[in-house]
Amino acid sequence: MHRLLLGLVLLGGLVAPAAGEEYRLQVANLYRDAFMHYLDGPLGTGSGELVMDRLGRDLDEAPGRPAKVPSGALLGDRPLRYGWEALAGSFGAVKVIAEIKPAEGSRRWDEVVWTGNPGDRSVWVVGPTTTRTQEVIHVALQGLPLNGGAAPALRYYVPYRVTGSPSPQTVVTYPLDFLRFYEDRGPVLWDRYLSRSVGLGQGIAVVVGENSNPTFADWVYIVIQHPPRPATFRVAVGWERRRGADHSNLDGTTIRE
Numbered sequence: 001m002h003r004l005l006l007g008l009v010l011l012g013g014l015v016a017p018a019a020g021e022e023y024r025l026q027v028a029n030l031y032r033d034a035f036m037h038y039l040d041g042p043l044g045t046g047s048g049e050l051v052m053d054r055l056g057r058d059l060d061e062a063p064g065r066p067a068k069v070p071s072g073a074l075l076g077d078r079p080l081r082y083g084w085e086a087l088a089g090s091f092g093a094v095k096v097i098a099e100i101k102p103a104e105g106s107r108r109w110d111e112v113v114w115t116g117n118p119g120d121r122s123v124w125v126v127g128p129t130t131t132r133t134q135e136v137i138h139v140a141l142q143g144l145p146l147n148g149g150a151a152p153a154l155r156y157y158v159p160y161r162v163t164g165s166p167s168p169q170t171v172v173t174y175p176l177d178f179l180r181f182y183e184d185r186g187p188v189l190w191d192r193y194l195s196r197s198v199g200l201g202q203g204i205a206v207v208v209g210e211n212s213n214p215t216f217a218d219w220v221y222i223v224i225q226h227p228p229r230p231a232t233f234r235v236a237v238g239w240e241r242r243r244g245a246d247h248s249n250l251d252g253t254t255i256r257e
Contacts, residue, residue: 020117024232025124025224026109027080028059034073035138035238039156046158048170052140055236056154059108067108074103075239077130078217080110083123086183091223092190093121109234118228126237128217136208136218138238139171143202144227154234159208168199176209176219200225204233214242 038055058068080100088095098114101107116122128134142154157171166172174193182189198205200223209219222235 032240048155050156078128126220134217142234143204166197
């Protein structure tokens with residue numbers, strides 16, 4: 001009897017589902033001038049050379065110390081969303097549903113915490129429905145340590161416009177219509193295109209969907225490759241009015257679930 005019970009316990013241990021790891025994503029959308037205020041050195045090639053620690057610190061709040069970035073520096077009309085089923089599939093990702101806390105009151109980051117399985121991929125979306133401040137021009141992100149050495153840092157990137165023979169980059173730009181076209185076609189988008197152009201060496205990358213209608217805003221897709229241990233990821237986006245296309249009296253399209 002004791003052997004039988006021991007066998008059942010061992011079997012239960014073998015088939016018990018893994019608890020997963022906890023991941024955190026923080027996102028802030030800033031006006032261009034507010035973002036540029038934190039460019040404290042040479043940009044280099046715009047591929048992560050410039051560290052923007054001051055921006056990260058000023059967006060944070062601590063007990064007894066509010067965030068230094070004023071609320072007026074942020075764009076509050078472009079909330080963070082989780083990737084819906086078809087979208088997650090097109091990015092070769094799993095759908096994650098989690099509570100997202102918006103940047104309200106003294107908080108400057110939109111924030112989501114979820115439990116996921118190491119090795120899985122998730123996608124998160126900033127999909128504005130506005131005709132104001134439409135263009136993504138600056139991105140800073142923080143992921144895992146570079147080269148397995150230096151501590152994680154918020155680093156500056158210029159969105160890289162993908163050409164016919166891409167090399168993997170951390171922040172890339174595709175036409176939004178192109179990304180949407182493949183949304184209901186399974187992992188074709190990832191397998192055929194994004195896997196060749198998106199670099200996930202830091203566990204995080206950003207795909208900017210440039211809107212073909214200049215009146216409406218770009219979209220931002222945040223791709224996270226779940227690491228083997230808990231991690232915090234950060235993305236700050238700098239937005240600018242698209243020249244000659246700011247028709248703020250129009251309504252945008254809706255976001256799908």
